[in-house]
Amino acid sequence: MRDAMNRMLFALTILVLTVSAWGAPGAQRVAWAQAPAIDFIGQTTVPESGNVKSPQIRGRGDAVHLAGSAGSGDNNFTRYWRKPADGTLAFTAPVTLGPAQGQPNYASSDVTIAPNGRVYVVGNNTGDQTIYLWSSSNGTEWNPSDRKVVLRGGGFRVYPHVAASNSRLWVVWNQDGRYRYRTTTDMTGGGGWSATNLVSGRESFGHPAVAVSPDGSRMAVAYAVSDGDIYVGVWNGSGFTERRVLDNQFYLADPTIAFGPDNRIWVAWRAVEDRIYFARENDSGDFPVSQLDRAGAYGTVSINVDPQGHAHVFWVGNRGDGWKIYYARQGSDGSWGFRVVDPGAFVVAGMGAVTVTDFAYGHGVTEHFSGSGLATRYYLFRSLGDNCLAQSITIGNALPGTNPPVVRDPTVSGTITPSTGCTPAEQRVTLNAQDPNAPAAPWSGAYNVPITNLEQCTQTVNVQLRANNRSQFDPQWRSVTFIADPQAAGTPVDAAVDVMNPKMFGVIASTFSPVAPAGDLFSEGASAGDPGYTRINQMHLRIADIGDCTGLKEYKVLFENDTMHQSGVITGTFAGNLSVPPQAPSTTLNPGETLFKVQVFDRAGNSFTLPRRMVYDPPGAGGEGRPVMNLSGTNLTTDTNTLSIMRDLIINTIVVTDNLYRRGESSPTRGYVNVQTPPNTSDPTKQFWGLWIAVEYLGKGANAETAYPPLPSGGLTFDNLRWQPIEVRNAAAGARVRFNLFDGVLDRTASSPTNGFGPDLTKDGTYRVYVKALDGAGNASAETYVTTMHLDPGYEVVTIRLPIIAR
Helix, strand or coil, rough: HHHHHHHHHHHHHHHHCCCCCCCCEEEEEEECCCCCEEEEEEEEECCCCCCCCCCCCEEEEEEEEEEEEEEEEEEEEEEEEECCCCCCCCCCCCCCEECCCCCCCCCCCCECCCCCCCEEEEEEECCCEEEEEEEEECCCCCCCCCEEEEEEEECEEEEEEECCCCCCCCEEEECEEEEEEEEECCCCCCCCCCEECCCCCCCCCCEEEECCCCCCCCCCEEEECCCEEEEEEEECCEEEEEEEECCCCEEEEEEEEEECCCEEEEEEEEEEEEEEEECCCCCCCCCCCCEEECEEEEEEEEECCCCCEEEEEEEEEEECCCCCEEEEEEEECCCCEEEEECCCCCEEEEEEEEEEECCCEEEEEEEEEEECEEEEEEEEEEEEEECCCCEEECCCCCCCCCCEEEEECCCEEEEEECCCCCCEEEEEECCCCCCCCCCCEEECEEEECCCCCCCCCCCEEEEEEEEEECCCCCCCEEEEEEEEEECCCCCCCCCEEECCCCCCCCCCCCCCCCCCCCCCCCCCCCCCCCCCEEEECCCCEEEEEEECCCCCEEEEEEECCCCCCEECCCCCCCCCCEECCCCCCCCCCCCCCEEEEEEEEECCCCEEEEEEEEEHHHHHHHHCCCCEEEHHCCEEECCCCCCCCCEEEEEEHHHHHHCCCCCCCCCCCCCCCCCCCCCCCCCCCCCCCCCEEEEEEECCCHHHHHCCCCCCCEEHHHHCCCEEEEEEEEEEEEEECEECCCCCCCCCCCCCCCCCCCCCCCCCEEEEEEEECCCCCCCCCCCEEEEEEECCCCEEEECCCCCCCCC
């Protein structure tokens, strides 16, 4: 009992909290792929159905049978409705069979149909503590006066339900915390009733549900118990053999039961924690459980099985968007079709039935609360009954072991197996779009379709069949998805391949650690440069998956003659520093351009090869790799904005030559583009990538430049500076190079010189600026251009205004 209380408390908690978990232990989830198409025909209010609680519905042949206790207040009557035509909404006027006095929640009625077609109705009259029974040969002729007594007196009974074979009747109800029953072999119900017996000794909870197999050989009761578990009692000739269906950590309730055409038991129920379950009896008599949906249910979850063995489930559900009508039906391949309908009012207590004629019709009823009060609402769904469908579709040319299947060919081919009982005359096979006007072909059970869009990853083979006894194609399609990743595609491997200077901060991790404050140490060299140059025997290779259908697997760096230099594995994206391939295999890397290839493979085995290049430009032992800045031909002036720390150097003239770097020279076929101006072809005196700038603060004194002479001086060297690399995209006369005076500035006035100013408004005065030329590899010129700048009192510092975020 303590366990039951714990689960009940847990269930109540779940009603307040949102549950994110899907499955329950011991229950597999149902896949909705390949779902049968379901049409919603409409809904209507059943005539004269006011005040009915827990309306009950059954289907047989092309007729639908409905029972409930209708009236007002506690003054109610057992009524029976019949709808004779499958595809219509109209019910006949009800037959009022007799009184069912008392609170309508408990004075309820039920209906069933025996295998031979005889219709039985029971009504619970709590006013005189009697369960009455009426019957009709087919539901069209009734004699309300010919009512039979199942039992009278003996206590307060609720929720009676009736089951009928061709040779026995059962009435099951809930009384005094137990499920109880009576049975008789008098098929009129007029006598021979057994004593009242227990279905189970367990404490009852809610309605029992009853069913008889189509051939009448089996009868069973499904019920929930107060512990929150679901059980089935199977009639053994003298009583019920109890079988547990599910006992998990959730609180389970409101089961219903049905038999399939193979006489196997099906059960459906809900968990208070917003889950819908069903189970089908297996050969061992066990009930493997599946979770049908992650939705709440208000009342019963009603299950029925059609003559083809397909289950139909109906309930009032809620996925967080309000209470709606839920109808699910199973296809011939075990998949489920699904339809949700807005009833337009508050509804509870759904019950369903199924009939199959030219189509499979799903019928449902609910309690429906609107402005006129409580009434019974009827809902009609339709789907194809005797289907002619593709039971299975194979992808025959998929790569072995791939799931989902991967196709490398420009076509997709495979086989089609029709559903049981279907002999196809024609097949229609389309790719991606389900086009009912696409050309059809005589049935062969095989297909071969060109893949028209080779760049689309996920593609779908759709199959529609026409049976040889039908003039029209089955409106339902069956589909299977596959991954198209053909080598014949324009880009067989979707990857971005970048080869770049490994010293580039802000793009990739540098090969040396950054210093604080920001800036480069003179002895380490520049931390930026042109992507196509490197001063060390390393290059940074970055390979990014940009949507390859199967994902990247491997890379190879090849020499120009396709021999291997290096290879590695790719998991998602590869980024790392590799050695630069020498100009030829089995040789030493020499300064200058080296040409190579990068080959990338995806998991389907496709590959593509990209030519790449890198310029190896070390500084050289004698400085031969460094740019040379002609100071006599270089003139840089400073801007006149003395009230900002953001300053410009203005290039009047600059003359720099370098052994390898050339502005504006590109190799686009090898992934390298240089857009700097002026290009080397028009001005060979601009062979530099950018400037390396360092700043020192000399104070406010009138003789600051004399007091603090240029470095090296006073035990300080260029290594005490912090150098800022700045690309100069345009080096023509008049071009400006912007930098921040405070970035890494060396304070020469401090007793112990330090680097970097924060947002300090007291550092007006004189600043000395050192400028060196940088080539693309980050080599700095030996020559240094020196100039001064001034910052006046009242200057502004750079500020960043962030938005205020209220929480």
